Amino acid sequence: MWTDIIMVLLILTNMVVLGTSRLRACIRVVAVQGVALGILPLLHSFEWQLLIFAVLSIILKGIVFPVMLSRTLRQLNVWQEESPYVGYGLSLLMGPFALAFSSWISLRLPLPYTIHSTMLIPVALFTLIVGLFIIVSRKKALTQVLGYLVMENGIYAFGMAIAYHQPMLIELGVLLDVFVGVFVMGIAIFHISRQFDHINTDQLSALRN
């Protein structure tokens, strides 16, 4: 039952990310999503190894990422995603269709193991699709970074689905987390902030030139 509640939380946070234009709210919501995912592996089995990874990922996603992103937000003085390629109403309607699509896909996906919750795989796929959609449909670089994090949360959730049988996958997932975190924070934000300061534009296409 707790897994299901976390899955609902995941879906609702995805919908919020799809529907809000305020970047600060988006950062908070993605942090909540990361923390909820961090708790997930501890619900089924308790091992010290798992606990360490869970604590690590909660600290990283719940504290380090939001703090860093909020700081960049303050430095850049950008608070809102003004005119995305796909409007918020349409994005919100896209959400249920993405969930339906991922439910349909997950039914035809042969899995080697039985899974605790039937919702885990579709929700993981849904989170992945939402992340990709945010990256594609938004203009502000910061929102795209958030989309990247949401997508990564989806991958993490997917790993969780079979982590019970393969502890190695969790480790790899968390390692990937850290790598993605360092990559995103270190390189992307740095470049973006530099470019924003110099070129003073809010469109990513301008970054190419």
Next chain:
Amino acid sequence: MRDYAIMIIQPAAAMVLAPMLLGVINWVKANFAGRRGQPLLQPYYDLWKLLHKSAVYSSTTSWIFKAMPIVCLSAILLVTFIIPLGFGKTILSFNGDLILAAYLLGLIRFFIVIGALDTGSSFEGMGASREVQFSALAEPAFFIAMAAMARQTSSISFSNIFSAITPQMWATNSATLLLVTAAIVIVLLAENSRIPVDDPNTHLELTMIHEVMILDNSGPDFAFLLYSAALKLWIFAAILVGFILPMNVMPWQISIPVSIAAIFVVSILIGIVESCMARLRLVRVPHLLFTAVALAILALIFTFRN
């Protein structure tokens, strides 16, 4: 005997108590603002006053304008006979009454809109166009939410759905119920022209929707429209309460007072929402309704997963 008693009490309670909901909302708003406010029974006084006046008809209007309040009142009374209060069947309960209720509400909207257009006033035409635009989004949300509940409880009449909701369902399928509740709350606020969508207090403002469409009605006609608006609020509150509260754990003597009390709690919540929120900008309203549609579709998807 027991069934007949329930069948008579349900619509009678709705018809007698519905205007009181508006009084309660006004009372809550006045308390929040620190005013003394109108008496709780003010809506009844208003109705009484209007019924003793005579109606004025503009020379540009046709029979449509005169038929509109009567059609609205009779259709909404039919809906009150469909929606049960608490546990048990109503006089008009049958399999599929969900659809009839939704379309009767649609018929009311249609008549209010053509009545407004019939006056030939551009002001009312503007209100009518807004009403149609927003209800085109609110209606799918309502339908999909009802479809989710129908699928969840495997029944297609209000009385069966209401009595199929149990505490166990809240434990196992809380996701569906919560999402449907959220969608229905948004639809309730939109359909009854409450604050995030429309401000019922503004008169002669360019932003209003429902009030502007009935500007030309007067006397008993206006009383009919006010009374049907109150009944509509009662009906939506009753649907919300029926979807939330597990009614069949209690005997009917308790379930009817409990659901009436819950409907008044809903009206207090509406009053609190109205006191705490500002009306949304008109361009943002579709966004809110899209949220309701999305929540309802999510609820429907959840029911398919089970």
